[in-house]
Amino acid sequence: MNTSELDRITIERVKAGENSAFKQLIDRHKDDAFSLACSVVKDRALAEDILQEVFIKVFDKLSSFKNQSSFSTWLYRIVVNKCYNELRRVKKLRREEVEISSDHENAAELVNQNDLKAVINYALDQMKPDEALILRLFYLSELKIDEVEEITGFTKSKVKVTLHRARKSLAEILKSRLGKEIEDL
Amino acid sequence: MKKDIIEDLLKESRLETSDDFSIETMRKLDEVLSRRMKVRLYLLMSFVSLVLVAFVVFLIYTGFEIKMFGEIIALPKVASMVIVSILSYLVLGHLSILKKPLFNNN
Numbered sequence: 001m002n003t004s005e006l007d008r009i010t011i012e013r014v015k016a017g018e019n020s021a022f023k024q025l026i027d028r029h030k031d032d033a034f035s036l037a038c039s040v041v042k043d044r045a046l047a048e049d050i051l052q053e054v055f056i057k058v059f060d061k062l063s064s065f066k067n068q069s070s071f072s073t074w075l076y077r078i079v080v081n082k083c084y085n086e087l088r089r090v091k092k093l094r095r096e097e098v099e100i101s102s103d104h105e106n107a108a109e110l111v112n113q114n115d116l117k118a119v120i121n122y123a124l125d126q127m128k129p130d131e132a133l134i135l136r137l138f139y140l141s142e143l144k145i146d147e148v149e150e151i152t153g154f155t156k157s158k159v160k161v162t163l164h165r166a167r168k169s170l171a172e173i174l175k176s177r178l179g180k181e182i183e184d185l
Numbered sequence: 186m187k188k189d190i191i192e193d194l195l196k197e198s199r200l201e202t203s204d205d206f207s208i209e210t211m212r213k214l215d216e217v218l219s220r221r222m223k224v225r226l227y228l229l230m231s232f233v234s235l236v237l238v239a240f241v242v243f244l245i246y247t248g249f250e251i252k253m254f255g256e257i258i259a260l261p262k263v264a265s266m267v268i269v270s271i272l273s274y275l276v277l278g279h280l281s282i283l284k285k286p287l288f289n290n291n
Contacts, residue, residue: 019214019218020211022211022214023207023211026206026207026210026211027207030202030206030207031199031200031201031202032199034200034201034202034206035198035199035200038200044200048202048203048206051202051206051210052206052209052210052213055210055214056210056213056214056217059214116194116197117197117198120194120195120197120198121198121200124198135191135195136195136198139191139192139195139196140195140196140198140199167191170191170194171191174194
């Protein structure tokens with residue numbers, strides 16, 4: 001049984017009044033949704049707060065979900081919208097603070113973990129929110145261009161152009177960070 | 186850099202929420218639902234209180250009299266006003282609870 005089918009069954013249970021089944025939906029999608037939120041806001045604590053609010057909102061609106069698109073597409077669209085709204089709201093207030101804290105966090109992460117995952121996440125943190133988001137939607141969540149378009153609200157051509165630019169800038173960041181190692185991959 | 190290398194690298198980029206994220210989210214959800222139930226109850230009580238207040242006011246101004254133990258007892262206006270005050274206080278109390286936001290939008 002695929003994820004969409006599992007989601008559909010779980011949603012029916014929640015709609016029937018079994019609130020505890022909602023935890024299964026959270027468990028199934030939290031990490032991908034969290035990764036997307038981090039792509040945009042670049043702050044893990046803020047991303048978790050946003051995600052909690054989104055899941056509560058999703059619970060409220062679940063009765064209006066008609067299975068026309070997959071649950072994950074619907075969820076990611078809400079997450080992305082919320083993240084961009086939040087980003088606009090706090091951008092001026094927290095610009096310096098976020099830059100400083102994320103740099104420290106990333107540096108510490110690289111020193112402590114020093115693995116590929118930390119390096120790739122460091123690179124994604126250095127990228128523009130749109131680019132990091134589209135890379136994760138396309139490659140991590142394995143969505144099609146149409147679905148990425150639906151989630152982000154970008155046009156198809158913008159998605160393709162951003163994806164192309166994102167791949168280039170990710171490669172550049174990784175090359176500067178990893179040097180020779182990346183050539184061997 | 187080839188596309189498939191980037192794809193492989195990005196597969197490694199999945200971030201994980203804190204361990205208690207799901208439990209914490211469900212707890213917050215329960216809080217919201219519980220609060221919503223309270224608000225509904227307060228709304229119902231406020232409505233009943235308002236109806237009672239309106240009824241007592243109606244009785245006062247129509248000069249209603251109660252017949253008890255063979256005697257006619259006039260509904261004392263002062264006592265009625267006390268009841269009205271209490272009910273109004275209850276209603277205001279409920280309304281003040283309703284003023285709190287359902288969601289913390291920061």
